[in-house]
Amino acid sequence: MKKLPIGVATFSELIENNYTYIDKTAHIHRMVNEGKIYFLSRPRRFGKSLLANTLKNLFKGNKELFKGLYIYDKYDWTQNYPVIYLDFATIGHENPETLKTSLNDFINMTKMEHSIELVSENLTSKFTELIIRIHEKYGKKVVILIDEYDKAISSHLDDIEIAKGN
Incomplete structure (x- = not known):
């Protein structure tokens, strides 16, 4: 019996460690081919981070991760794209200054990654x-x-001034 991926939000970890995965790549295929900008708003634990990582x-x-899934033989794997993956759960946001510094650091690390x-x-x-x-x-x-876009605000609802500043 396969393990349940409770708390797993990394697609590669889910696939490589043989967790249960309900194939939603048909929806992803449609999304990729029919749209341009998406805003996904769902309650916590609905798989938004896993979708972004997928x-x-x-x-x-990363074709091999999709072997056996709907999208595997329907996607043009000869095309890959540069990805900027901004996860606000990993960005410092203790106050507006820290948030600004952390975002600046993210941009600097991304520019170095791409030389x-x-x-x-x-x-x-x-x-x-x-x-x-x-x-x-x-x-x-x-x-x-962009994942966890509201983290810098929702983490500070007990201090409304920091939330407003962020």
């Missing part, structure tokens, strides 16, 4: 430039996946 693996072209240089100083401009430079480097659309 999309990351799909767009990076690109940025000139922008302003955080918004810097993120925009990051996307543009990655697109220029690879000549491909850049996939942006």
Whole structure:
């Protein structure tokens, strides 16, 4: 009997460790081919993080993880895309200054990962430039996946000033 993936939000871990997985890649295939921007709002524990991580693996072209799943022989695996995966659960957000510093660090680590240089100083401009430079480097659309987008706010509902600042 396969193990249940309670608390597992990493697609590769789920597949490589033989956890039970209900194949939802038919829906992912439709999403990828019919849409452009999605905002997924569901209650906690509904698999949003697993979906975002699955999309990351799909767009990076990690074909072997999808063997035996609906999408395996329907997706163009010759195409892979640069992915910016921003998970706010891993970004410091104790206060607005920490959040800003952590986001800046994330951008700096992402630029190093892709061996690109940025000139922008302003955080918004810097993120925009990051996307543009990655697109220029690879000549491909850049996939942006944002997980736990509300973490910096929802974690501070007991201190409304920090929540507002974040």
